[in-house]
Amino acid sequence: MNYTVLRVWGIPIRLNISLFVFLPILAWLIGSGEQLSVYATFINGVSPTAVDAAALEDSDRWLIGAAAAVGLFVSVTLHELGHAWAAMRYDIEVQSITLWILGGLASLARMPEEWSQEFWIAVAGPITSLLVGVGCLGALYVIPESATVVVFAIGLLAVMNIVLALFNMLPAFPMDGGRVLRALLARNRSYVSATRIAARAGIAFAIVFIFLGVVVAFSPILVLVALFIYVAATTESRTVVLGELLSGLSVADLLAESESVPADATVETVFDRLLRARRTDLAVVDETGAIVGAITASALRDVRPAAYDTTTVGELATRDLPRIDGETSAFDALYELRAGRTEVAFVERDGSPIGLVSTDDFTAVLDLRRDTVAF
CATH class of the missing domain: 3.10.580.10 (CBS-domain)
Structure with a gap:
């Protein structure tokens, strides 16, 4: 079940009901003491101002957790709007953007017709995330050192956006990197063949993610991501084959x-x-x-x-x-x-x-x- 909360460029931004369940959990995970210490290590690596997680009050921890959880999904929305902007540049209608437990999905009225179109639409999302991350890093240079909570929250968003961009560029179809891989493969081979290769890469990454999420470090979120990639990769491959077989027929x-x-x-x-x-x-x-x-x-x-x-x-x-x-x-x-x-x-x-x-x-x-x- 999805709820439309606003429109940007005429595109409905929708929240899936799973997000209402996941956001409080994410805020709790981010706001827990052990997690904040880990995040502080990353933030101090990119911030001109050092932050001390141990010095934060309990109320500050949950404020940071809530702000970071909401900020993450605002960042995901901007990421999807990056895809949408690129798609509209090629006169491709964007029907909606839906935020759910595993991120965001921009629904296009049709698939790009040329490999270069899919390439630029795919990379537009990670580029947007990088720009948001760099913007947050720049903000750290003007925020007063005394505003510890703000520094921590903005620093965390900077790290999250950079990680979001890099993770999405993994060649695991149907993630952005997988779509870039398909676009590059489609330069000198059929679209169906390119999709099959990209889908196999996605399935391989899904298996690796499941192994990491179950055996190496117990991570239900990583397992969910793996299952999503596996199902989406196989479905997309079948859909493209169907489209090719039925092409030219009314x-x-x-x-x-x-x-x-x-x-x-x-x-x-x-x-x-x-x-x-x-x-x-x-x-x-x-x-x-x-x-x-x-x-x-x-x-x-x-x-x-x-x-x-x-x-x-x-x-x-x-x-x-x-x-x-x-x-x-x-x-x-x-x-x-x-x-x-x-x-x-x-x-x-x-x-x-x-x-x-x-x-x-x-x-x-x-x-x-x-x-x-x-x-």
């Missing part, structure tokens, strides 16, 4: 000449038609031949055998199926079916249904193109 291209069944036909006569058409669904037409619904095998299963010769298809037909324009790309149509959690939809032209498309149609086309298209 959903209307998937429609085959198949039988339809009149609304007044009985269930008894439909089974043979489904078997002959080798489908699990058929269009239902009225007396004028216009498509008015669909009959599916799952609907037929609910009919008792004794009622086969008295129940008509029109009584069982589904009439509120999703509608997809015939000119829609096959890939987008498949996405709509999955998003709607349905296996069949009307394909229409000029507002009138011209046929049915189902996941079985996509499976058949994918099987055919997988055997004939070389990547």
Whole structure:
């Protein structure tokens, strides 16, 4: 569940509910005495003003923890806005930015069409984080030494932003470094091949992170990051392959000449038609031949055998199926079916249904193109 909290450049900034649970935990982790001593070591390495964690009052510790936790996610927002700014420079719409337990996600309306576009969009986030980190370092030179809490908080944000930039540049797809790797690989090989290599690198890093998070130093956050990278890398690889296999096809291209069944036909006569058409669904037409619904095998299963010769298809037909324009790309149509959690939809032209498309149609086309298209 996400909540929109503000808009920047017209882009909704959303907070995932997981963030409301994680922020207090992060503030507690940062504000604990042992952690502050570790952070102080890093801060003193970059700050012109030395800070002493042991001298902080208890109230100061929790104030620093809360400020650093919120500041970190403000930094993540700026990081994602860096991606968004670069994407908009290439006329790519940014639909939203979502902050969640593992960071932020900028959702683009479409993927970059050229390797150079993906490269600059990917590096824009880490560059933004570096600039924020450098800005915080610069602030340390003007903040009074007596303002210990402020020095500590700003120094911590400087370190966090620099680490954020460097960590994101690891070539672990789909992190920024992994997308940079794919962009560079795509200069002289197919996009699918580049994605596969980058995804394998991401999976390798995920395995390493799991080992580090479980065996070397117990870190649930690192394990969560590893699982996210593994799932996202494999999903992205499959999505790109699907897009390549379905490229150049509209959903209307998937429609085959198949039988339809009149609304007044009985269930008894439909089974043979489904078997002959080798489908699990058929269009239902009225007396004028216009498509008015669909009959599916799952609907037929609910009919008792004794009622086969008295129940008509029109009584069982589904009439509120999703509608997809015939000119829609096959890939987008498949996405709509999955998003709607349905296996069949009307394909229409000029507002009138011209046929049915189902996941079985996509499976058949994918099987055919997988055997004939070389990547």
